[in-house]
Amino acid sequence: MSVIEVTDLRKSYGGRPVVDGVSFTVEEGEIFGVLGPNGAGKTTTVECVGGLRVPDAGRVRVTGLDPVADHRRVAEVLGAQLQRSELQPKLTVREALELYAAFYPRPADWRPLAERLDLAPMLDTRFARLSGGQKQRLFVALALVGAPRVVVLDELTTGLDPRARRETWQLIEDIRAGGVTVLLVTHFMEEAQRLCDRIAVIDRGRVAALDTPAGLIRRSAGATVISFTPSAPLDEADLRALPQLASVDLKDARVTLSGTDETVNAVITLLARTRVTAHQLRVTDTTLDDAFLDLTETTA
Amino acid sequence: MKTDVLDTAVLRTELRLFRREPGALFWMLAFPTLLLVILGSIPSFREADPSFDGLRPVDAYVPVAVLLGLTVGGLQGMPQVLTGYRERGILRRMSATPVRPAALLTAQMVVCGGAALGSALLAVAVGRLAFDVSLPEQPLGYLLALLLAVLAALSLGAVLSALSRTTKIAGAIGSAALFPAMFCAGVWLPVQAMPDLLARIVGWTPFGAAAQALNEAAAGDWPDWSHLAVLVAWTALLTAAASRWFRWE
Numbered sequence: 001m002s003v004i005e006v007t008d009l010r011k012s013y014g015g016r017p018v019v020d021g022v023s024f025t026v027e028e029g030e031i032f033g034v035l036g037p038n039g040a041g042k043t044t045t046v047e048c049v050g051g052l053r054v055p056d057a058g059r060v061r062v063t064g065l066d067p068v069a070d071h072r073r074v075a076e077v078l079g080a081q082l083q084r085s086e087l088q089p090k091l092t093v094r095e096a097l098e099l100y101a102a103f104y105p106r107p108a109d110w111r112p113l114a115e116r117l118d119l120a121p122m123l124d125t126r127f128a129r130l131s132g133g134q135k136q137r138l139f140v141a142l143a144l145v146g147a148p149r150v151v152v153l154d155e156l157t158t159g160l161d162p163r164a165r166r167e168t169w170q171l172i173e174d175i176r177a178g179g180v181t182v183l184l185v186t187h188f189m190e191e192a193q194r195l196c197d198r199i200a201v202i203d204r205g206r207v208a209a210l211d212t213p214a215g216l217i218r219r220s221a222g223a224t225v226i227s228f229t230p231s232a233p234l235d236e237a238d239l240r241a242l243p244q245l246a247s248v249d250l251k252d253a254r255v256t257l258s259g260t261d262e263t264v265n266a267v268i269t270l271l272a273r274t275r276v277t278a279h280q281l282r283v284t285d286t287t288l289d290d291a292f293l294d295l296t297e298t299t300a
Numbered sequence: 301m302k303t304d305v306l307d308t309a310v311l312r313t314e315l316r317l318f319r320r321e322p323g324a325l326f327w328m329l330a331f332p333t334l335l336l337v338i339l340g341s342i343p344s345f346r347e348a349d350p351s352f353d354g355l356r357p358v359d360a361y362v363p364v365a366v367l368l369g370l371t372v373g374g375l376q377g378m379p380q381v382l383t384g385y386r387e388r389g390i391l392r393r394m395s396a397t398p399v400r401p402a403a404l405l406t407a408q409m410v411v412c413g414g415a416a417l418g419s420a421l422l423a424v425a426v427g428r429l430a431f432d433v434s435l436p437e438q439p440l441g442y443l444l445a446l447l448l449a450v451l452a453a454l455s456l457g458a459v460l461s462a463l464s465r466t467t468k469i470a471g472a473i474g475s476a477a478l479f480p481a482m483f484c485a486g487v488w489l490p491v492q493a494m495p496d497l498l499a500r501i502v503g504w505t506p507f508g509a510a511a512q513a514l515n516e517a518a519a520g521d522w523p524d525w526s527h528l529a530v531l532v533a534w535t536a537l538l539t540a541a542a543s544r545w546f547r548w549e
Contacts, residue, residue, distance in 0.1 A: 050396050072398045080396040085389030088313075090320045095313060102309035103397045146397070 002061075003028050003150050003181045004049055009058035011044050018044045020205035021058075026150070031172065031182040033196035035189070037296055041205040042185045043083060046152050049183065050080050063149060076104060079143035079151040081136075089128035093119055093138055096127065097145060104146035117141050117171070133164045140171065150181040157191060169195055189288040203296040213288055220291035222246030222258030226267055228278035229254050234270075242266045258286065307403040314407040318415065324377050328415045332368035333423045335487075336361055340431045351493045359434075360490035362427040363514035367449060367485040367507055369419025374453030375481055376474040378412045379460035383470040386461075392549045401548055405458070412457065413450045420446055437520030441513075445523045448531040449510035455535045456481075456506065458542035484508035491515065503527065506534040 004026040011019040019041040026032040034042045047053040048060050051067030051074050060067055067074040087096050097114060101107040114120050117137040122130065130138065136156060143151050153172065157165040165188075172195055176182055186192055192199050193213045201209045201216065209216055217223055234255065239248055244263050249256040257263060264283055271278055318324060336358070339345050345357040352360045382405065385391050391401040427433035436442035460477070464470035482488070485507040491499050492515060502508030509530035513523035 052392070052395055071400075075396060075398040078396075082389070082393060082396060085393035087388075087393065088317055088385070088390060089388075090317050091313065095316070099309055099313050100397065103307075103399045105398075142393075 001028050002026065003030075003063055004032075004183060005059070005061040006045070006049065007059040009045065009048055009060060010056045011041075011048060011053060012056055017205050019048070019055075022200075022202065022205070022207055023058075024200045024207060024210055026181060026183055028149075028181055029176065029179065030197045031176050031184060031195050033192040033199040034183065034185045034202060035192045035199050035292065036187065036202035036208075038187065040202045040296075042187075042202055043154055045202065046154055046183060046185055050078060050082075050152055051075065052082075076146065077149045079146055079148035081139040081143045081151070081153050081156055083154050085139075086135075087127040087138075089126065091127050092124050093127070093130070094123040096138060097123075097141060100142045101145045106147055107145055108147040110141065110145050113141050113144055116174070132159050133161075136160065136164075136168070140168075144175065144180070148180060150183060151175060152183045152185070154185040155187070156184070157186070157188065165191070189292055193288040201292065201295050208295045216295070217286060217288060217291045220286055220294045222290070223286055224260055224264055224283065225256065225258045225286055226264050226281070226283045227254060227256040228281040230271075231277040231279065232274075234274065234276060238270060238274075242270070305400070305402045305406045307399050307407070310399065310403045311407040311410060314404070314411050318411045324373075324415075328369045328373045328377055328412075329419045329422065331372070332365040332419055333426050335368065336365040336423055336427060337430065340427075346431065352490065353492055355492065357490070358427070358431045359518075360486070360492055360515075362423060362433050363511055363518060364486045364490055365423035365427070366420040366446065366514060367510055368482065368487060369423070370413075370416035370450050370453040371478065371481045371485055371507060373412045373416050373419075374457040375460065375478045376471075377415075378408055378454065378457035379464060379470040379474050380467055381408055382458075382461035383464045384467045386547070386549060387466055389549065395548060409454050409458075413454055416450050416453065417446070434518075436514075436518045438517040438522055441522045442517035445510060445513035445517055445528065445531070448528060448535070449506070449514075451535045452506040452510065452531050452538070455538035455542060458546070459538045462542045462544075462546040481505075481507050484511070486511045504530060506531055509534075 002025040006025070007023050009019050009022045010017065022041070022045055034045060036042050044053060048055045049062060049067060051071045054068050062074045063077050065074050097110040101110050114123065117140060119134070119137055119141060122134060127135070140156070143153070157168050160168060169191065172182060172184065184196060196213060198210065198212055199216060200207050209219065211219065236250065239255065239257065242257065242259065242263050243266050244260045246258045257267060339361050340358040348354050348356050385404060391404060394401040394404060424435065428435055460470060460473055464473055484502045484505040491502060491508060491511045494502065503512055509527040513527040516523045
């Protein structure tokens with residue numbers, strides 16, 4: 001069953017389209033990534049999903065409900081961690097958890113939640129005195145305290161150090177393991193590749209691609225990279241004639257080719273035929289980074 | 301209790317947070333009565349004065365102290381807090397919950413209005429106990445005038461919160477408006493002692509009208525309907541302006 005359905009969503013600010021016909025669906029139990037460069041319209045899209053903005057056109061449904069018309073019922077099933085939001089500076093962690101738990105009809109018990117998010121030692125600390133990572137963890141706790149069916153996490157790991165980021169990834173996997181669907185907004189490729197079941201790449205207000213991380217990488221022209229140092233020079237024309245080749249790079253006696261698995265097979269055949277030995281042979285998949293750059297390449 | 305605009309959990313939290321603001325507590329609750337005590341300690345303020353219609357200046361300063369707390373709260377307290385809540389995205393965070401951020405506005409108004417009433421009660425009590433100022437002889441009229449004055453102050457605060465994009469702007473506008481408002485309430489010269497024309501002009505302002513209504517009720521008359529009408533008109537106008545211009549983020 002689809003937990004979130006977005007169909008042809010449009011939103012402009014001052015005549016400038018920020019979201020320009022975005023569509024996707026998120027299935028129950030998925031970690032769904034919304035990936036894109038800064039200013040691509042990611043945050044506006046999820047704000048429409050959370051009912052914080054009214055779309056100019058298009059349809060948004062969360063568990064079948066309209067987030068604008070049915071704000072309260074959608075807010076009861078959707079927990080959000082937002083960018084650019086804080087709490088009252090003198091509110092303590094405990095008070096924040098108690099207050100937000102009181103907003104929901106069937107809240108989760110906040111104590112185990114605080115325990116799991118390492119907030120237990122700082123329950124009496126005021127919000128203003130928390131570190132960046134502690135504030136983020138508190139916001140995750142507040143997003144979960146209503147026992148939601150889906151959480152929106154918007155740039156959750158931005159500004160965290162690498163260790164805290166990795167801990168947060170584990171946390172996101174735990175959230176999903178607890179049966180909650182996750183809509184994850186990010187601009188970190190590694191994060192999206194590691195966590196997401198499917199990713200919508202958003203660029204300039206449109207969905208540039210929607211696929212699994214592996215699928216996105218496969219779409220990229222040079223999905224597989226093979227590199228080696230040949231024992232004898234190879235004929236460049238032979239290399240350029242390889243099937244499904246995306247790029248050739250000959251530098252310092254090292255050959256680097258990108259293409260598909262078929263390219264790799266043809267290279268091995270070529271080496272065998274010419275009796276050239278490939279030293280330090282490496283075959284790697286390109287990263288989501290490269291695929292992402294391919295997909296969001298500016299036409300400017 | 302839970303509606304879109306009133307939520308007891310939010311109200312409890314805002315009350316708790318208000319108690320953690322020593323500045324707000326001092327200026328809204330203690331300062332007006334403190335001023336009354338200082339003025340009342342001057343011997344000449346405890347002698348009947350013909351320019352105060354035969355009242356002692358300390359008698360005339362009790363209604364001033366009563367209005368001072370709500371003036372400070374409405375112009376400086378609430379706008380600072382609400383623009384801060386908007387600036388920091390606290391209202392935004394709350395819009396993502398089943399409770400609307402309007403609940404925060406209501407809670408702030410209840411806390412601020414409650415503090416203003418508490419401050420007024422304290423001023424009246426200290427005036428009675430320390431300086432033998434008689435209690436209002438028309439208590440119902442006094443209470444009505446006070447409640448209307450609180451509503452006017454809160455709606456003025458709401459307009460300031462709506463018009464100020466940042467806490468800095470709210471602070472600047474609040475301070476700039478505070479002095480004329482305190483003047484109208486009679487802090488420098490109680491309205492009884494003002495020249496007739498000035499008193500009439502001041503009577504068109506919310507705090508001037510409130511001061512005159514309180515004086516009439518203190519003396520035992522039902523407050524003049526024109527003063528009460530001025531307060532109601534300001535409240536309606538300011539509330540409409542605030543709801544027209546208020547932005548959640």
